[in-house]
Amino acid sequence: MTSLKFSIANNAVTHLGRNLYSTTPPALAELVANSYDAYATAVNINLSNESISIIDNGKGLSIKELETKYAIIGSEKQKEVPFNNLTERKPMGKKGIGKLAAFSLGDVYTVYSKSVGQTGWLTFTLNYKEMTSKNDYDVEVKKTELPEEFLEYKQYSSGFIVKITSTRRKITAATKDNIKKQLSRRFYIDHSKTQFDLKIDGKKLSLDANEYYDKIEYLVYFGKEEDFTLKSKFPKAKRFEKYSKNDKIEKYFSDLNIHGWIGTTNRPKDLKNEDGASFANIIILANGKIADEDILKSKSNARIANSYIVGEIIADDFIASLIDPITSSRQGLDDSIPEVEELIDNINKVRDFVIDQWDVIRQDYAIEKLPTRIKQNHSYKNWLSSLTMEQKKFNNKLLDLLSSKLDEDIPVDEKAVDSMVTSISSVINNLEADELIASFSKETDAEVQFDLLFKLMDNIAKTEDINHANLIKKRLSAIEELERLMEKTETPEKLFEEHLSENPWLIMPYWNIDRNKTKETDYLMNQEYFRLDLGDNNFKKNFLDILIRVAEEEYPIIVELKKNTAKGYAKVVYTDIYNQVTNYRRAMIQKVPDLKGINEKEIKVIFILSEDTGLPGSGNNIEISVDEKQMLESMNISILKYNKILAEAKKMYKDHLEYQKQAKIIPDLSSEVGETN
Known part of the structure; x- marks a missing residue:
């Protein structure tokens, strides 16, 4: 039996463990990353309301390594020698604080560790309340056999197990589903290049694809073109395009070996979980693990397209070149670093390009998105057939705004939709004023000019009435909404x-x-x-x-x-x-x-x-x-x-x-x- 001493001054356990992870997926991701860095080829996560267990077949830690690596909080992570006949892996973690993520999941956790050549397993238990009550914390490390719940892993020649009890959050079926989807997105590990299997409750998780891949309709990619087998990854995408609008931005990504893609879906619902959590953002991955969950969070804008957009960018070398690239809250890249700010600006410009193209594509299909009762209405179809090309383009643009509302996963009143389509039709009809003006300027016959002038005046009067009424209606609605917010x-x-x-x-x-x-x-x-x-x-x-x-x-x-x-x-x-x-x-x-x-x-x-x-x-x-x-x-x-x-x-x-x-x-x-x- 050996004593293991942890140095935990300045509330490190709270600041670097519990407070860094507000939800379960990021905390689990840190523990999985530790297994990856230990050259594990298999990681199993078992979830229940009583406990959470993470089991791997990595190098494990000897008693000496527990003393020099595990018990020292916040030290630079030491490079591991390849193991399990694997090639060298670039480490996902840097500071050696991921172990404390377990305290975000529960108040107590027990470790079982076995290194190569070691007989039996070493075990010790850490308690959050006890560790936060003192600066130095000693625990006893014992030799043991694995308990019955872990007997299936007894044959491992080495490995590491973390069992978390006194869990802090309820694990429901919906929670498990969300964890699977979130973890899948937090890693990008190509199994053909790196042998690494992650299972949750016995079910293997895909780490090189996400469920929204088959919902991408339009995609823009950049960086090394050969890195993407786009056709197979995104089977339902109707259009692929390599970013080429700005040569400087293209060169920027190429020079820094940054590559990725930004795509759009048909509906915002395509990027949401059953519980409403959205993947409509652009992530940054480094060495196979997510480094920023939403790289453009400081570049938010009000454009409708944002809820249809998703993207994944791999920036291994770029992030490796930075000193302390992650914020102290572990929520993403530190945008106060000039290099990170430049990265954000360039990605934002690519997103703007995608949005502009998305607008054009959407408008081309705007009428198709209307409810069947309107599309098949003879009166409406006859009206559409009478429009000029310019009127059709403008009509599609206005209908696209309406279709964004229809895309939302909420009930829409049919009368409200019909009213909106009727109003759009009225606006398009009043575009004929431009044609009257053009005819008036070309016509030389005085009587015809006089007739056109009356028509033009009548049209302008109607337009002004409609515009004024719509403006007042909009402003009254805005006043009512402000009052509702204040209530x-x-x-x-x-x-x-x-x-x-x-x-x-x-x-x-x-x-x-x-x-x-x-x-x-x-x-x-x-x-x-x-x-x-x-x-x-x-x-x-x-x-x-x-x-x-x-x-x-x-x-x-x-x-x-x-x-x-x-x-x-x-x-x-x-x-x-x-x-x-x-x-x-x-x-x-x-x-x-x-x-x-x-x-x-x-x-x-x-x-x-x-x-x-x-x-x-x-x-x-x-x-x-x-x-x-x-x-x-x-x-x-x-x-x-x-x-x-x-x-x-x-x-x-x-x-x-x-x-x-x-x-x-x-x-x-x-x-x-x-x-x-």
């Missing part, structure tokens, strides 16, 4: 952010987004990332909630939102507002060329706080004095409250709100399927 005190800040960014007139009545800009970022950005350079290679990340460009203001406007509950992060004082705004402005000036040299006060800032905000002594949780408000205003910083925004919007549209209560007009398709005109 729920725990509404996430993100929902307010999305709603106000789409309706900036709620914040300032005269603001209007110019949606004719060629680039989305010319008018609106959500959660835009700006890095503030503090000097001496020290950077501070800044995420702007909303950044708006409007014709009425010379410079972009920053809108910062806090939750509509005056607690936690949302409970701010004057200094919080001042410091946050100062960082935002300076980071923007550093990054945006057009802003170089301007006074930071010229960038207008709107700070939106909870309605539980008032003067000192008023009983509000957030207190801003008159002097503080005036000082902020002198720095071009305005304070708004959610209830003030709602009150002003209701005041502006009071008459329309009253009218809406009395009149409800729902346009509908008038003819049934099979009915002729």
Whole structure:
């Protein structure tokens, strides 16, 4: 019997084990990665509500190795000599902290270890509560035979077993299914090149393909073309394309030996589990294991296509060249590293290319996605046949927006769909104004010109009525939605952010987004990332909630939102507002060329706080004095409250709100399927 001493100062077990993994799959992935690094060829995971076991046939650890490797937390992982007649494997882990992932799964775990030439197994048990109560923790290591539940592995000449008890999360059938899918995506190991089998409850898991592969319809790949046998991997893809839009980006991926693909599916549902978890993101893999679950998380945008997109990128050499590439939270690559930021920018440009092509492809098939009752409606078919080529293109574009709603896995009211199709048809009909103008300019006969002029005036009047009515209807709906969000005190800040960014007139009545800009970022950005350079290679990340460009203001406007509950992060004082705004402005000036040299006060800032905000002594949780408000205003910083925004919007549209209560007009398709005109 031997004593094994763990050095666990500074709450290492909590910080490096339990707190790093909020769900089961990433914690299991760390333990599987340890087995891979130990040159195991077979790993078995057994799941139940009582325990979780991970069993491998790798090198195992002798008592000396347990002392010099396992018991030292956070040391650089030592290189292992190939084993099991395998070629050298590049290690998935670096810091030797993956073992502590077991404490994310349960409070107690028992280890069984056997190295080559060792008779019997070594065993010891670690207890989370005991380990977190002291800096040095000693456990007894005993020689033993495997317990009955592991007898089938008795023939292993070497191996390592971790049995976790006092589990922290319930393991249901749905949970098991999710674990299988998540683990499959967290590894990319080609069995033909590396012998490594992973089983969960006796069922082998595919580690070189994911279930959404046969749902990819359009795919763009980059890097080494010979690395992809695309036809066999993606059997239902209708279109393959190698990225070639930007030579510099192509060369970037080639020079750094980074290769991968980004693809699109038919529906968002194709990228979701039964429990609703989505795979609609782009992952980075290194040495066979996931290094970042969502590499473009800092580049989020509001484009519909994002929920249809998935991608996998292999960057072994790139990540190996970085020092400490993973964030301290183990959630992904550290985007404060310039090389990582460059990688993210280039991948984002490829994604934008995929989205642009996706838009074109979707529009070509927009009518096919309509419900059968509409597609087969004679009146609708006759109307479609009367359209010009330009009208058809525009109709398809509008229908594509509708089809994105139909793609969602939620019930859609038939009348609402019919109403939308009817409205789209009305919009297309009014495009004839362009044709009337063209005819008017060509016609020389005065009487014909006069007739065309009357038609044109009538058409314009109808169009203006329709546009005005639609605008009012949209704005009334926006007011109602803001009121609904405010009624729920725990509404996430993100929902307010999305709603106000789409309706900036709620914040300032005269603001209007110019949606004719060629680039989305010319008018609106959500959660835009700006890095503030503090000097001496020290950077501070800044995420702007909303950044708006409007014709009425010379410079972009920053809108910062806090939750509509005056607690936690949302409970701010004057200094919080001042410091946050100062960082935002300076980071923007550093990054945006057009802003170089301007006074930071010229960038207008709107700070939106909870309605539980008032003067000192008023009983509000957030207190801003008159002097503080005036000082902020002198720095071009305005304070708004959610209830003030709602009150002003209701005041502006009071008459329309009253009218809406009395009149409800729902346009509908008038003819049934099979009915002729």
